[in-house]
Amino acid sequence: MPVAKGRSAGVLRSPCRHARTPLFRMRFLLAAVVATCSQLQLAFSAMPMVRARGTLARHGMARAAQGEGAAEVTVKSNRNSSNNNNKKRQELTALFKSDPVSFYHWRKFLQQKGLGPAASQDEEVVQEFLASAGTFDRFEIASAEVLADFEKAQKEYPAATWLWHTVAAREAFGVANRKAVPAKLLQDFLQAYHAGSLEQLELVGDELAAQLNTFRKTNGGGGKWDDFCDTQFGEGVAPKDPKIWPADLVRRFLAEQSA
Known part of the structure; x- marks a missing residue:
């Protein structure tokens, strides 16, 4: 086989003529450096985002924990307020008994x-009243003889009980307890x-009382009767016994209920 002039037999030249030249190697190295820098830049640019997400996550957890803590404080505050209110009502009840x-x-x-009996549920109102307990005007209450005379009058004239409630509503702020009002009344x-x-009254008899009690047992009947009682002298003053x-x-x- 003829051999080309100037070339050694069996030796093949590289397909890239400049693969081993210094200029080529420099260009190759420069391209590698540029690629590496680009990768590093992308990596570093992603780090703040990850850090920010982590910070936001921790911040969110802290806010959630803070919210739970605030809710717990609110519940405890409401519970303490309710307990204080109960204590004040108990003090009020104890005062009435003593x-x-x-x-x-x-x-x-x-x-x-200008308040009604429901104000006993208001802690501030009860507290204000209890604070003034030592400044009450004292008055004479009915003696045992006067109380016995009243009981005798009730037996002799049953309408006396209703008429006494009208006096209590008009002159004793609705207090019908004869041991709690001025003796003069x-x-x-x-x-x-x-x-x-005293006014002469016809009181409810057995038949009429039975009719009313039957109505009170119907759905909503008891509430309507209570409301009617409150319209007479104010809330909680009129007796419920028909x-x-x-x-x-x-x-x-x-008649109004059947109309």
């Missing part, structure tokens, strides 16, 4: 402030009774 006259002053206190009432000047009531009022109530 000193019945204090209930008279309580009703007077509520009326002066009871004495004046008994004086009118003995003088025969046999204490004048017959004409109960007949009117039942």
Whole structure:
């Protein structure tokens, strides 16, 4: 086989003529450096995003924990407020039991402030009243003889109980407890009774009372009767027992329900 001039037999030249030249190697090295720098730049640019996401995640967890803590504090605060309110109501009830006259002053206190019996659920109102307990005006209450005379009048004239409630509503802030009101109120009432000047009333009999009690057992009937009672003298003043009531009022109530 003929051999080309100037070339050794069996030796093949590289297909890339400049592969081993210094210039080529320099270009190759430069390209590698540029590629490496690009990769590093991408890596470093991604790091703040990861760090930011981690920071946001930790911040979110902290906010959530803070929210849970605030909710827990709110629950505890409400629980403490409820406990304090219960304590104040217990103090109020204990005061009424130990000193019945204090209930008279309580009703007077509520009326002066334009409040109803439901104000006993208001801690601030109860606290204000309890703080003034030592400044109550003292008055004479009915003696045992006067109380016994009243019980005798009730037996002789049952309508006396209803008429006494009208006096209590008008002059004793709705307090019908004869041991908690000024003695003069009871004495004046008994004086009118003995003088025969009390109003003559027909009270509810057995048949009418049975009709009313049957209605009270119906759905919503009891609530309607309670509301009607409150319209007479104010909330919680009129007696609920129908046999204490004048017959004409109960007949009117039942007629209104069937209309």
